Amino acid sequence: MKKIPARTWQSITIGLIIVGVLTLALSGLLGQFIGKAINPLVSVQAWFSSRVQAVVEFFTVPRDVASLRQENAVLKNEVSQLQSELLQVKQQLTETDILYALLDYARTRPENKYVAASVIGRDPSPFLNYIIIDHGSDDGVLKGMPVVTQQGLVGRVAAVTASAARIQLITDPGSIINIRLEEAKTEAQVTGSVTGDISLEMVNPSVNLVQGDLILTSGLGGSFPPDILIGQLISPQLEENALFQRATVQPVVDFVNLRAVLIITNFKPVDYSPLIPD
Amino acid sequence: MGIALAFPIIFLLIILQTTIAGQITLLSGSTDLVLLWLSAWAIQGRVKSAWFWAILGGVCVAFISAIPFYIPIISYSATTFFARMINKRVWQSPLLMMFVVTILGSLLLYFSSYAAMTVNGISMSWKTSLIEIIIPSTLLNLFFSIPMYAIVKDTAQWAYPLEVNE
Numbered sequence: 001m002k003k004i005p006a007r008t009w010q011s012i013t014i015g016l017i018i019v020g021v022l023t024l025a026l027s028g029l030l031g032q033f034i035g036k037a038i039n040p041l042v043s044v045q046a047w048f049s050s051r052v053q054a055v056v057e058f059f060t061v062p063r064d065v066a067s068l069r070q071e072n073a074v075l076k077n078e079v080s081q082l083q084s085e086l087l088q089v090k091q092q093l094t095e096t097d098i099l100y101a102l103l104d105y106a107r108t109r110p111e112n113k114y115v116a117a118s119v120i121g122r123d124p125s126p127f128l129n130y131i132i133i134d135h136g137s138d139d140g141v142l143k144g145m146p147v148v149t150q151q152g153l154v155g156r157v158a159a160v161t162a163s164a165a166r167i168q169l170i171t172d173p174g175s176i177i178n179i180r181l182e183e184a185k186t187e188a189q190v191t192g193s194v195t196g197d198i199s200l201e202m203v204n205p206s207v208n209l210v211q212g213d214l215i216l217t218s219g220l221g222g223s224f225p226p227d228i229l230i231g232q233l234i235s236p237q238l239e240e241n242a243l244f245q246r247a248t249v250q251p252v253v254d255f256v257n258l259r260a261v262l263i264i265t266n267f268k269p270v271d272y273s274p275l276i277p278d
Numbered sequence: 279m280g281i282a283l284a285f286p287i288i289f290l291l292i293i294l295q296t297t298i299a300g301q302i303t304l305l306s307g308s309t310d311l312v313l314l315w316l317s318a319w320a321i322q323g324r325v326k327s328a329w330f331w332a333i334l335g336g337v338c339v340a341f342i343s344a345i346p347f348y349i350p351i352i353s354y355s356a357t358t359f360f361a362r363m364i365n366k367r368v369w370q371s372p373l374l375m376m377f378v379v380t381i382l383g384s385l386l387l388y389f390s391s392y393a394a395m396t397v398n399g400i401s402m403s404w405k406t407s408l409i410e411i412i413i414p415s416t417l418l419n420l421f422f423s424i425p426m427y428a429i430v431k432d433t434a435q436w437a438y439p440l441e442v443n444e
Contacts, residue, residue, distance in 0.1 A: 010351060058423050108422055120295075120297075121293075121296030121297055121300075121342075122290070122296055122300040122301075123300075123342070123343050123344055123345075124296055124299075124300065124312070124339055124342060124343050125298070125344070125345045125391060126296045126306060126307050126308045126345050126388075126415050127345070127388075127391050127392065127395060127402070127407070127411060128343065128344050129345050130343075132296060132342070158344060160343070162306075166344060168344070171336065173395070173400050173401070174395075174398075174400045188309050193304045193399075193402075193403075193406070194306060194402050194403075194406060194410060194411055195305075195406060195410050196306060248390075249413075
């Protein structure tokens with residue numbers, strides 16, 4: 001019997017293996033077989049990969065934190081800028097509202113000429129109620145001119161420089177204004193005080209004072225135009241044997257939050273000093 | 279240096295006084311930042327220009343305020359005089375000295391203001407002025423004298439550094 005050469009056996013073995021593999025592949029068993037063979041490799045790969053990832057993160061994450069912090073700082077800066085802009089816009093809106101209100105008031109009294117001014121300060125002395133405004137003689141503001149807001153009478157110009165003026169408020173202790181009471185149809189005076197309150201003085205005791213009565217300038221004395229609203233009468237006080245009645249007055253102007261005023265520039269106060277005997 | 283520094287600081291104090299400090303009130307009283315600064319400045323032993331500061335402060339406030347012009351000039355000068363006088367006696371306790379000068383200066387300023395306005399024909403209740411303005415303003419001045427002293431002390435050290443003898 002002829003001996004089969006070794007090379008032939010090798011070829012047969014390879015052929016059988018190929019046929020086996022093909023049979024396994026065609027029968028669907030090859031995938032399971034490969035899976036079982038590869039699983040340990042995948043586990044090793046996964047373990048190695050996780051360790052490599054940890055090492056990579058160790059070096060890269062601190063850089064990410066630094067960049068995030070930087071980005072956070074930039075965003076915070078942007079937010080603060082936007083907040084600042086928002087505040088500015090709100091401020092401008094408030095100023096616009098005030099100016100619109102003043103403009104509306106000026107339109108209701110077209111016979112007067114006005115100069116609008118912002119309040120930039122208050123008198124340093126606590127005894128006095130004066131404000132400082134940002135318009136002066138360069139803008140046509142003169143001493144003695146009446147000052148109003150859309151709500152009512154504020155005071156009068158007490159001193160003027162080229163670019164600023166000092167206004168004596170009606171709440172100043174040195175302020176005396178001739179007024180008339182709308183309902184009571186009588187005339188009297190409103191005076192200021194050191195506390196900033198205003199009170200009604202020199203009212204005839206026979207006059208029936210009504211709470212809530214409107215107080216307007218009378219125009220007497222020539223210091224103010226007539227019919228500018230000052231406030232409302234609150235609590236009349238008639239002391240026994242007193243020569244005059246008194247009452248506290250609620251001013252219509254909010255003097256604490258006064259931001260802008262109107263100066264009536266076409267009103268010239270009457271200078272009656274030559275009439276006063278020496 | 280001290281004289282050159284007087285102009286910006288006095289102007290800054292007056293701006294703060296007319297805008298912010300006037301809004302911080304106790305009853306109807308308010309603090310006087312110029313008075314506080316001048317008091318603290320004058321009790322600094324190394325300061326040599328205290329009289330100039332007092333006159334400048336008085337003139338500036340007189341220009342801004344409707345109060346008779348001589349009141350701030352006299353009051354601030356007198357406060358500086360008190361401070362200089364006391365400085366030579368109770369120098370060991372500077373904060374106590376600041377309190378004493380603040381009280382004396384405040385009372386002098388407010389009583390003289392009241393007197394001047396009354397003389398000028400402005401009717402003011404004595405009791406109301408005392409309770410609503412003079413006492414609250416003096417208390418506010420005392421309260422603000424502590425931070426003001428610290429600021430002025432640092433400014434004086436910066437403006438008049440001590441000379442080191444080797």
